[in-house]
Amino acid sequence: MCVVRIDVDEEPNGTGFFVAQGVALTCRHVIENETDLSIIWQGDRHTVTQVQIPNKDVDLALLSVNSPNHDWVFLDDDVTDFEQLKTFGFPKNYPQGDPLTLEFEGFTGGSLSLIKLKDGQVEPGYSGAPLVNARTKKVCGVVKSTRDEDYALGGRAVPVSLVWRLFPELKPTILEIPKNPFLPRSGRIDLPDQFFGREKELRSVFEILNSGSSVAIIGERQVGKSSFLKAIAHHSKSQLNQYRRPVYLDCQSLIDNADFYEELCLLMDIENTKASNLKRALRRSKQSFLLLLDDVEMLAEENFSFQIRSQLRALSLGHDAPFKLVVAASVNLDELFPDARGRVSPLQNICINEFLAGWEEKYVKHFVDKRLAATPIRFSERDIIEILLQTQGHPQKVMEACYQLYNRYKEDCLP
Structure with a gap:
């Protein structure tokens, strides 16, 4: 889970999400002029150490946070008419979090155009939540405002293209992704440096x-x-x-x-x-x-x-x-x-x-971390658990599952 709750004076005030290690994106109005800022992630509170607001005309802010290792989202400006968009935020009535499904209706006019959303009740507290395209599985916008607090009329969101304009360091570059490190896929391992555990x-x-x-x-x-x-x-x-x-x-x-x-x-x-x-x-x-x-x-x-x-x-x-x-x-x-x-x-x-039994979870995790060390790709904790359940820790089956998952992540990294 990459979504975090934004707290002001230790009270819920909105939503944000990780876009890099120790870096969360949210809406400017959620945190502007506030000093006692923190996030809640996986039940633990972490202090916000720095706030970046490059342009006050754009409702975006970037937060630096002291937090342990975590996953973060992929950003993509690809979105077309009538696509289903999903989000997760912390509305006032559900401070532990609540999902929401909306539909893309189009872009508003002007140089700072917004995404217009329909068919979902955007309530206070969703501001700063990631807008995930159900087709691409990537974040295409940041929820900004509601069209009506009491009815499911949708809302508006800041598009990813505007995020990139303000924070160009968040725009993915074309990476030289190394070849798949999870080899050999079958047969015995003869090379000592490939043997693990x-x-x-x-x-x-x-x-x-x-x-x-x-x-x-x-x-x-x-x-x-x-x-x-x-x-x-x-x-x-x-x-x-x-x-x-x-x-x-x-x-x-x-x-x-x-x-x-x-x-x-x-x-x-x-x-x-x-x-x-x-x-x-x-x-x-x-x-x-x-x-x-x-x-x-x-x-x-x-x-x-x-x-x-x-x-x-x-x-x-x-x-x-x-x-x-x-x-x-x-x-x-x-x-x-x-x-x-x-x-x-x-x-x-x-x-x-x-x-000789299958690998335990800690060995699967260490194996994955070692093989991925020289690549920009990382598997999540959920990925590791799913691999373990799927393979029962059998090394050859673990290797094949990791090989397939690496290729899927590699495809996501390509433009």
């Missing part, structure tokens, strides 16, 4: 690894497991007590057992070998590995045998084992691999679960 989960994973255990990352699809594995790989050099070379293997691209071992050996830079010789090949390489297995569900397919999981377990037991595992799955490993003939799934007891 998950600090708590990263600390937990490395605590488990440094204790000698392996980890299972459990979370719904699109919650960011693949990107999280890449982040673990990136941070492993600085966070592991005993260095292990990170190797990321996407199981979704594999066909069968032979393909698994061939791809694994290729990524580890060791000789291509069969399962029976893998342990000896690892010993000859004199390396230890942090093996990050993505989409490990694929290993439950019929083309992959119990042997793979059994060997991964054997090669991961003990502090000095060749492997420590970090596997990503959508369900618990005991549900994923209910191996036959009464045997316990080999991965069930060596991987400690780390559950």
Whole structure:
């Protein structure tokens, strides 16, 4: 909400609205010759520190206010006959605020022409309220006066063109809007500087690894497991007590057992070998590995045998084992691999679960603020809440929702 109540001596006297950070626009007659001025915004009182009245023949004033961060309106002089215009102000009978709908009838004559309004009851207290064009969703005027306090005959408003004439700094310039920062829209995030959040989960994973255990990352699809594995790989050099070379293997691209071992050996830079010789090949390489297995569900397919999981377990037991595992799955490993003939799934007891949920509101807000920092566009608190409700905090869905919203704001900024 960008609309504020203008108080004189802490009593309601009219309406104003934010047009920039800490700057509110209202009518001159609302505040002229008054000294004890303040605004009420979101229930809190803020002191007016400066008043600008460049021309006393025009019923406009610009107020500087000590206020926390807030949204402000977009100004646009685009308005045509019979368009519906909406406003929100603080009439005397409704000091907490009341909406009003009017219709554009035309412009009055003269060099200081006004907008003529009809079909709405403009009462005292609406003076200074923003007049929003229902089509453009932007402010086209400032409510000035009523045509009749007791009947719905409309009123008059100062057009935005006159606002710009008095306060040219409020006229939007053609901005060079940067390209959309909410990328990539799909798939995992490979670049470390694009990965955001998950600090708590990263600390937990490395605590488990440094204790000698392996980890299972459990979370719904699109919650960011693949990107999280890449982040673990990136941070492993600085966070592991005993260095292990990170190797990321996407199981979704594999066909069968032979393909698994061939791809694994290729990524580890060791000789291509069969399962029976893998342990000896690892010993000859004199390396230890942090093996990050993505989409490990694929290993439950019929083309992959119990042997793979059994060997991964054997090669991961003990502090000095060749492997420590970090596997990503959508369900618990005991549900994923209910191996036959009464045997316990080999991965069930060596991987400690780390559950990956959607982002909380504070992380969504921090993510948005960081991505928007180098742009002139800002999302409102309402935008953040709507994104959170729409996406349930799933990072990939948050990214897509932010991408679409940024494009809408970018279109609004263009002339």
